[in-house]
Amino acid sequence: MEADISVETAEPTRSRRRRGRGRGKKIVITTVVVLAAAAAGVAAIGVDKVMGALGVSGFGGKAAASDTAPPATTEVARQTLRQTQDADGELGYGPTSTAASRKPGTVTWLPDSGDTIKRGDPLFAVDTMPTTLMYGTAPAYRDMKVGDEGSDVKQLEKNLAKLGYDGFTVDKEFTADTATAVREWQDDLGLKETGTVTLGQVVFADGAIRIDSFEAEVGLATGPDKSVLSYTGTDKVVAIELEADDQQLAKEGDKATVSLPNGETADGEITDVSSLIKPPSGQQEESETVIQVLVSLDDDSVAKGLSQAAVTATFTASEREDVLTVPVAALVALEGGGFGVEVVDGDKTEQVEVETGLFAAGRVEISGSGIDEGTVVGVPE
Secondary structure, eight states: OEEEEEEEEOOOEEOOSSOOOOOOEEEEEEEEOOOOOSHHHHHHHOHHHHHHHTTOBTTTSOOOOOSSOOSEEEEOEEEEEEEEEEEEEEEESOOOEEEEESSOEEEEEOOOTTOEEOTTOEEEEETTEEEEEEEOSSOOOSOBOTTOBSHHHHHHHHHHHHTTOOSSOOSSBOOHHHHHHHHHHHHHHTOOOOSOBOTTSEEEESSOEEEEEESSOTTSEEOTTEEEEEEEESSOEEEEEEEGGGGGGOOTTOEEEEEOTTSOEEEEEEEEEEEEEEOOOTTOOSOEEEEEEEEEESOGGGGTTOSSEEEEEEEEEEEEEEEEEEEGGGEEEOTTSOEEEEEEETTEEEEEEEEEEEEETTEEEEEOTTOOTTOEEEEOO
16 A cells, blocks of 8 residues: 655754754655554554554663653654555546447448547448437437437437527427428438438437447448447546455545556546456456446546556545644654654653554654644654
């Protein structure tokens, strides 16, 4: 697990017999932290080993006040601590969907792989008759004609209006006025002007699409419900698979950071979190449930030139805002248990008991009597 901090803090200084503040500077720390946050976890691997590895002075013995100044000092900082967790992902255009022919015939035209198809554009053609893309969430499932009612009719009328056809009311009723607009649309496409939108003349998608691959070829026969091509959205997204136990890392609307192979880092937003059952494969005898996460990039341009690539997504595992922190190495083990820090005030040093909170990036959240932002504490040199 990685932990990131971006804070204003002071550099450690060699011990002096006076209290003073260093000039703060902006630093960004990224480091690997090994920590058992829960008491049970610490006990399982040994308190001495954990705290010793973190550089806590005096652990495993009794810490006593010293008449000598610590070798170096630093100031208590107020900042946001953030623990992050990385996961492997793949940059692409998201899940694919298929478009199928609804009538028998010969495929006479296909777009190119990678083409962007927008509202009103032909998606493919069978017997020279185009199937047109329109926007909507409901699939086309019937012929639409005068007298029909439903949300699919309203969806069709919205598209006709967006394409510049008028003279009808956008509602759930397919009226004679709707049929007139449909005939105009059919005439513009070179279709027979029937005023009825037959099944197969339109395909509905959420928005503009990108052609991914083909299941049919120009010159070959197709038929009802046979897939012609596969498509994706047009925006680049990162797909990540998390173990079920890590589901809490990803919530729709949360932010994530993506590290790209070109060295760039992109901010993104989690747009979808869903469960996916993976069938057995290889030596795996049972199916596996994973959490599929989609992250949309805030700015696609940072991934320019990358159509598919392995990336690393960084999620925030835990965060504490506006808390007091010190380097982990500033902690000392107190006689009788617990932790403290060595407060330096002029010529005096005093061990003050503190409560610890979140550990991240070599720092720890603390609170205690007399501990405030700017308090000078001892640290190893």
